[in-house]
Amino acid sequence: MNVVEAVDLRRTYKTTTGTIRRRSLEVEAVRGISFAIAEGELFGLLGPNGAGKTTTIKMLITLLIPTSGEARVLGHDVVEDARWVRERIGYVFGGDRGLYERLSAMDNLRYFAELYGVEPKGQRARIDELLELVGLKGREKERVEGYSRGMRQRLHIARGLLHDPPVVFLDEPTIGVDPVGARELRATIASLTASGKTVLLTTHYMFEADALCDRIAVIANGEIVAQGTPQELKAGVADGSVVEVEVFGVEERSVERLRQLAGVRAVTVEDQEQKQLLIVQTAPGLELTHAILSQLDGASVGRVSSREPTLEDAYVALVTAA
Amino acid sequence: MLRVFWIGWLFNLKNLTNSLFFVLISVLQPVIFASIAFFMFDRGDRGGGLLYAALGAGLMGIWSSTLFGSGGAIQWMRWQGTLEIAVAAPVRFLWILLPLTISTATIGLYSIVATLFWGRVFFGVPLSFVHPALFALALPVTVVSLGLLGLVLASTFVLYRQASAFSNLLEYPVWLATGLLVPLSLLPGWVEWLSWVLAPTWGMEAVRNAALGGEVWEGLGMCVLLGAVYLVLGSFFMHNFERRARQQATLSLT
Numbered sequence: 405m406n407v408v409e410a411v412d413l414r415r416t417y418k419t420t421t422g423t424i425r426r427r428s429l430e431v432e433a434v435r436g437i438s439f440a441i442a443e444g445e446l447f448g449l450l451g452p453n454g455a456g457k458t459t460t461i462k463m464l465i466t467l468l469i470p471t472s473g474e475a476r477v478l479g480h481d482v483v484e485d486a487r488w489v490r491e492r493i494g495y496v497f498g499g500d501r502g503l504y505e506r507l508s509a510m511d512n513l514r515y516f517a518e519l520y521g522v523e524p525k526g527q528r529a530r531i532d533e534l535l536e537l538v539g540l541k542g543r544e545k546e547r548v549e550g551y552s553r554g555m556r557q558r559l560h561i562a563r564g565l566l567h568d569p570p571v572v573f574l575d576e577p578t579i580g581v582d583p584v585g586a587r588e589l590r591a592t593i594a595s596l597t598a599s600g601k602t603v604l605l606t607t608h609y610m611f612e613a614d615a616l617c618d619r620i621a622v623i624a625n626g627e628i629v630a631q632g633t634p635q636e637l638k639a640g641v642a643d644g645s646v647v648e649v650e651v652f653g654v655e656e657r658s659v660e661r662l663r664q665l666a667g668v669r670a671v672t673v674e675d676q677e678q679k680q681l682l683i684v685q686t687a688p689g690l691e692l693t694h695a696i697l698s699q700l701d702g703a704s705v706g707r708v709s710s711r712e713p714t715l716e717d718a719y720v721a722l723v724t725a726a
Numbered sequence: 727m728l729r730v731f732w733i734g735w736l737f738n739l740k741n742l743t744n745s746l747f748f749v750l751i752s753v754l755q756p757v758i759f760a761s762i763a764f765f766m767f768d769r770g771d772r773g774g775g776l777l778y779a780a781l782g783a784g785l786m787g788i789w790s791s792t793l794f795g796s797g798g799a800i801q802w803m804r805w806q807g808t809l810e811i812a813v814a815a816p817v818r819f820l821w822i823l824l825p826l827t828i829s830t831a832t833i834g835l836y837s838i839v840a841t842l843f844w845g846r847v848f849f850g851v852p853l854s855f856v857h858p859a860l861f862a863l864a865l866p867v868t869v870v871s872l873g874l875l876g877l878v879l880a881s882t883f884v885l886y887r888q889a890s891a892f893s894n895l896l897e898y899p900v901w902l903a904t905g906l907l908v909p910l911s912l913l914p915g916w917v918e919w920l921s922w923v924l925a926p927t928w929g930m931e932a933v934r935n936a937a938l939g940g941e942v943w944e945g946l947g948m949c950v951l952l953g954a955v956y957l958v959l960g961s962f963f964m965h966n967f968e969r970r971a972r973q974q975a976t977l978s979l980t
């Protein structure tokens with residue numbers, strides 16, 4: 405059975421601009437998204453900023469009513485049976501808002517346990533278990549206002565799991581968490597599906613998606629541009645290869661010219677301390693390194709290497725093509 | 727449900743008392759109110775008149791803390807980011823907000839105690855009540871009815887954003903219209919209908935009569951009746967608010 409199902413989901417936002425001459429503006433954030441997540445699956449939703457990931461999640465967790473289309477969780481409509489769905493889902497948003505700052509983690513969790521209908525008798529043990537799980541044990545008596553970003557994020561995760569929901573939505577759950585903490589969190593997320601839960605995850609970290617997700621949908625401009633296992637997505641660019649060039653002070657003009665070059669699929673520029681890293685994805689069977697270097701107008705070039713495409717490369721190719 | 731209410735009330739009470747600003751307001755305001763009230767009254771009168779004024783001043787404090795605590799409650803939750811979490815919880819939003827508004831009124835209870843205390847210390851207000859037991863009953867009933875009025879405020883303010891601009895303007899007129907400041911008989915006749923629908927009027931009557939002698943049950947009955955009406959109105963508005971906010975995506979705007 406499909407645990408989460410979205411059928412042609414759409415959502416537009418109406419906003420107004422200007423104070424004197426008011427104009428109303430419509431933003432089409434999600435334009436007809438369909439996907440299904442099977443029981444026990446860890447499904448990733450990837451896409452650039454503003455692609456519509458959070459909007460999609462908010463429709464699924466009953467916080468937004470879709471403009472059109474349908475969504476079901478465990479077979480129940482998220483608009484008609486909102487309360488039924490709420491009892492069975494957990495969700496965690498990245499970021500540090502959404503907590504009662506002046507109270508302790510313990511107070512926060514006790515209150516939310518009540519709101520989420522956790523059995524009074526089991527509350528203590530459950531909260532203990534979760535504090536242990538997210539690594540906040542021993543600091544639960546401190547006020548949240550003194551917590552670091554990562555600690556708040558962990559507290560959010562504990563909150564989202566209080567009522568042991570069979571379906572969990574995680575919107576950038578590792579944002580702002582230090583590398584070691586993020587690794588622990590990934591292990592926690594992986595353990596969720598291991599215990600039979602169904603998880604929908606969004607993240608901007610491709611290695612994270614690659615390591616965790618059974619299946620991924622890439623969304624851009626409110627539409628799904630590709631869907632499949634990480635291997636399938638990689639296969640979309642696997643025939644090509646990737647040339648990485650270290651340059652010192654490359655000009656935007658040169659990068660634009662590179663993009664026009666025959667056989668180049670995508671170019672991204674990563675700023676590193678004094679240098680930039682050009683990541684050029686090329687079509688199969690071409691040896692473009694020479695052509696690429698000749699486009700750089702004699703900017704000083706460091707290390708040049710070529711490698712197999714990763715999920716990140718597949719993602720970049722998909723998103724730039726969209 | 728009762729448990730959710732109780733835990734929510736305690737939780738919000740704790741949250742509010744942890745806020746320095748809120749505590750300051752409810753510590754300082756009553757003292758100021760008490761002084762103003764005493765100076766407005768005949769200073770030669772050392773008897774019932776002073777207690778009358780002190781109780782009025784105390785209730786003013788309850789109203790202020792309800793008005794500011796409840797009126798801005800939803801906006802506060804929106805800023806804190808807790809509104810989305812509250813709405814997404816399986817319990818009805820009403821059961822999250824109601825304990826909050828009642829706890830803001832409960833905080834105000836402190837201002838009655840404080841006003842009476844300062845009144846006793848500085849102005850020699852006699853603290854003898856005609857019906858102590860009824861007084862002890864009238865206070866919580868008044869607090870709950872004000873909390874329910876707070877629920878109506880919270881929901882109208884959030885549905886009609888312009889209304890919240892008036893929240894500051896509501897403080898003094900309501901003190902007047904409910905007889906907290908001066909006896910209602912001194913006000914023009916048209917105020918009467920307004921006074922009639924406001925629970926503080928009846929709460930004031932019950933509390934004062936319990937302290938100074940007179941009919942208590944009428945005021946109590948009206949508090950309960952109006953409280954019930956507020957609850958129905960408030961839950962209707964809340965339901966509307968939730969639906970509209972999910973349609974218009976206003977749960978997470980800051």
Ligand SMILES: Nc1ncnc2c1ncn2[C@@H]1O[C@H](COP(=O)(O)OP(=O)(O)OP(=O)(O)O)[C@@H](O)[C@H]1O
Pocket residue numbers: 417418419431432433451452453454455456457458459460975976979
């Ligand atoms: N409440 C709102 N009112 C108006 N427009 C909104 C609102 N929320 C989101 N949008 C717009 O909808 C679009 C999609 O936003 P959304 O938050 O879903 O993106 P996202 O994929 O989660 O991005 P990110 O990776 O940055 O989190 C954006 O253009 C955004 O500006």
Ligand SMILES: [Mg+2]
Pocket residue numbers: 457458459575
């Ligand atoms: Mg987002």
